[in-house]
Amino acid sequence: MSMGITNINNMAPELPLQFSEDLLSTPMFNLIHSFGADLHYAEAHIGKTTRMSRYERLSTDGGQLDGSGIDPAPEVVVRSDIDATMEIYAKTVVINEQVTLYENDKVLTKFTALLGQWMREKEDLLMRDLYASSVSYINAVGGLNGDQPSNISRNDVNNIERILLGNDARTMLEQNDAMDKFGTAPTRDAFIALASTDITPDLQNVQGVLLKNAYPHQDGLRPEEYCSISRFRFFVSSKAAKLTGASLSGANVYTIPMYGLEAAAKIDQNNYSCVLGYRPPYVVSSVAQNSQLYAKFAIARAITNQNWISGLNVTQGL
Amino acid sequence: MPFTIITQDSFVSTGANYKVNLPSSADYFVTTNITQMALAPATAVVIRGEWYGNGLTAINDGIRWKKTNSTNALNIDTFATATASNGFTYVTRSPYVEAPVTGTAITAANPAVVSMTNTYQNGDRVRLYSTTGMLQIGGMDFTISSVSGSAFTLLGLDASGFAAAATNVVARRISNLDPVEPEFLYVTKVSLANPCVVTVSQAHNYVVGQKIAFQIPPSFGMQELNRLRVPAVITAVGTYTMTLNIDSSAFTAFAFPASTASPTAQLFATLAPAGQSTQYQPLALPVPTYTGYNFNYAPFHTGQFTPYMLLSGGAQSPAGASGDLIVWQAYKMENGPAVPVNLAP
Numbered sequence: 249m250s251m252g253i254t255n256i257n258n259m260a261p262e263l264p265l266q267f268s269e270d271l272l273s274t275p276m277f278n279l280i281h282s283f284g285a286d287l288h289y290a291e292a293h294i295g296k297t298t299r300m301s302r303y304e305r306l307s308t309d310g311g312q313l314d315g316s317g318i319d320p321a322p323e324v325v326v327r328s329d330i331d332a333t334m335e336i337y338a339k340t341v342v343i344n345e346q347v348t349l350y351e352n353d354k355v356l357t358k359f360t361a362l363l364g365q366w367m368r369e370k371e372d373l374l375m376r377d378l379y380a381s382s383v384s385y386i387n388a389v390g391g392l393n394g395d396q397p398s399n400i401s402r403n404d405v406n407n408i409e410r411i412l413l414g415n416d417a418r419t420m421l422e423q424n425d426a427m428d429k430f431g432t433a434p435t436r437d438a439f440i441a442l443a444s445t446d447i448t449p450d451l452q453n454v455q456g457v458l459l460k461n462a463y464p465h466q467d468g469l470r471p472e473e474y475c476s477i478s479r480f481r482f483f484v485s486s487k488a489a490k491l492t493g494a495s496l497s498g499a500n501v502y503t504i505p506m507y508g509l510e511a512a513a514k515i516d517q518n519n520y521s522c523v524l525g526y527r528p529p530y531v532v533s534s535v536a537q538n539s540q541l542y543a544k545f546a547i548a549r550a551i552t553n554q555n556w557i558s559g560l561n562v563t564q565g566l
Numbered sequence: 567m568p569f570t571i572i573t574q575d576s577f578v579s580t581g582a583n584y585k586v587n588l589p590s591s592a593d594y595f596v597t598t599n600i601t602q603m604a605l606a607p608a609t610a611v612v613i614r615g616e617w618y619g620n621g622l623t624a625i626n627d628g629i630r631w632k633k634t635n636s637t638n639a640l641n642i643d644t645f646a647t648a649t650a651s652n653g654f655t656y657v658t659r660s661p662y663v664e665a666p667v668t669g670t671a672i673t674a675a676n677p678a679v680v681s682m683t684n685t686y687q688n689g690d691r692v693r694l695y696s697t698t699g700m701l702q703i704g705g706m707d708f709t710i711s712s713v714s715g716s717a718f719t720l721l722g723l724d725a726s727g728f729a730a731a732a733t734n735v736v737a738r739r740i741s742n743l744d745p746v747e748p749e750f751l752y753v754t755k756v757s758l759a760n761p762c763v764v765t766v767s768q769a770h771n772y773v774v775g776q777k778i779a780f781q782i783p784p785s786f787g788m789q790e791l792n793r794l795r796v797p798a799v800i801t802a803v804g805t806y807t808m809t810l811n812i813d814s815s816a817f818t819a820f821a822f823p824a825s826t827a828s829p830t831a832q833l834f835a836t837l838a839p840a841g842q843s844t845q846y847q848p849l850a851l852p853v854p855t856y857t858g859y860n861f862n863y864a865p866f867h868t869g870q871f872t873p874y875m876l877l878s879g880g881a882q883s884p885a886g887a888s889g890d891l892i893v894w895q896a897y898k899m900e901n902g903p904a905v906p907v908n909l910a911p
Contacts, residue, residue, distance in 0.1 A: 330841040333867035335867065382747075384779070384780075385836070386834075387705075389831065389833075396701065396828050414792075414793055415793055492663040494693060495705055496701060551838070551839070551866070
């Protein structure tokens with residue numbers, strides 16, 4: 249009697265591969281640059297520039313009436329107009345029918361999700377560029393790495409708080425009340441600070457830093473949040489702004505925008521802030537073999553009050 | 567179509583670098599110098615330049631076709647083979663920062679002059695650092711002028727009040743515009759006068775009627791410009807200056823901190839865009855005036871379109887010498903080898 253055993257050497261599986269039950273995650277960087285901006289809307293058919301206006305406060309000098317009947321001099325009201333130009337961005341993917349036919353996954357669905365992710369990432373980087381280009385920053389000097397700017401320090405953070413408070417900026421985040429939990433501490437009402445993940449070791453070393461896990465509670469905290477220092481809560485992203493060779497010694501400089509309410513604006517074009525589309529094969533290809541997915545969005549951006557935004561230039565610590 | 571000309575255009579060279587915006591990117595780019603093609607130019611004058619994408623052409627390089635003196639024969643080599651021959655640079659993000667170049671000095675004069683062997687051009691923007699002896703400007707951006715192969719001038723910096731000249735400097739050329747305009751600017755001088763005149767380190771695009779906000783660290787003095795109740799309004803502009811509706815004659819003087827105070831002195835004094843003041847004056851003579859607005863500049867908008875192809879200027883480069891008619895074409899493959907991993911964000 250034959251004693252042969254049927255095994256995978258003499259009977260290999262017909263299909264050498266099987267598809268796992270779900271796709272792995274597509275990497276996505278932290279989106280930190282939009283949520284602190286005011287959202288405005290632009291209507292269609294009335295031009296591509298959106299104007300936001302603010303009346304500046306009146307002077308508090310003088311004003312007393314002396315009883316003579318002479319009126320105080322009228323003051324001319326000053327209006328500041330902040331304008332932003334609407335711009336449109338788009339990305340497209342063209343797919344051959346054989347990919348759709350043979351790929352294990354539903355590629356059109358998944359690629360649509362990729363395009364959606366691209367939209368939010370691109371929007372985030374556009375807001376980052378606004379903060380990097382059009383805001384005044386001060387070099388950190390309290391760190392000990394010997395460069396100009398230095399690595400971040402408590403004194404540097406406090407200096408920005410002084411500037412913002414001196415300009416009557418309002419905090420954006422509410423305080424977290426103390427709770428009876430070991431190892432936690434309350435956070436004050438706070439301004440927002442946006443930093444690169446490259447400097448998270450330096451953030452941990454700042455005097456008085458309160459890492460996120462030491463907040464009194466974790467309810468409603470964004471995953472991008474990293475810590476609280478003084479009057480600022482820091483949110484980090486791997487794509488936060490970085491200037492190449494901008495320090496005294498030629499090192500990379502990281503800009504940290506730090507701001508309060510109504511410092512910046514993101515303007516959506518009504519009905520155009522998020523457009524996902526599909527062009528079928530008979531439109532894209534003469535033999536109906538290629539289809540196309542696209543994503544478009546319109547955005548305008550502006551710094552709406554320079555007095556309510558400042559920030560630090562820092563380098564990495566030693 | 568597997569290989570398509572997506573865009574084509576021409577320009578008359580000024581001898582300077584030339585940017586071609588490429589919304590659809592490019593896999594192949596070619597320039598033809600129509601003017602020189604019909605002549606018998608000096609040796610090494612470029613008639614045709616070619617650039618291949620997907621990493622095949624190095625930064626500031628490409629293939630150059632050049633005539634031999636007084637003949638119609640064409641020779642081929644690469645731009646990188648000659649120092650005076652800059653080529654193509656394909657830029658996908660802004661600001662683009664070039665490799666560092668080391669110089670030997672910055673004069674303590676008005677204007678400051680940088681000694682550096684370079685291939686820069688008038689109007690370029692450079693970032694300076696490692697400014698030994700002049701540490702208070704290390705990390706600032708400047709527009710350069712009077713460029714020679716061995717020096718350039720910083721018209722936006724009066725260094726005559728500095729204690730000493732710099733004995734070393736490193737420069738990196740960067741894109742002229744930031745990703746978003748109007749951009750913040752480095753303040754290098756503020757007059758004590760009525761009206762107040764501000765000097766910045768680079769040739770700026772601010773316009774009359776635009777409003778600005780200052781952020782001046784205590785190390786520079788003139789704290790009065792901080793915390794203005796209403797933003798300052800520009801009433802006149804120069805290439806590096808702007809006149810404001812402010813009387814600064816009684817202010818504390820503005821001055822850079824000493825080099826010896828670095829790295830602990832706070833830097834830099836800057837200004838940033840704070841809107842505009844649109845003014846219509848119906849009673850002005852002889853005609854009513856409308857000031858304070860420039861649709862091309864005042865609103866926040868993208869500063870530098872990307873991607874673009876930077877064509878280097880000069881007779882031995884793709885953008886040609888002054889007066890040359892240059893035709894360029896950008897090609898795109900719909901189907902070809904896989905594009906190398908894009909490291910850009």
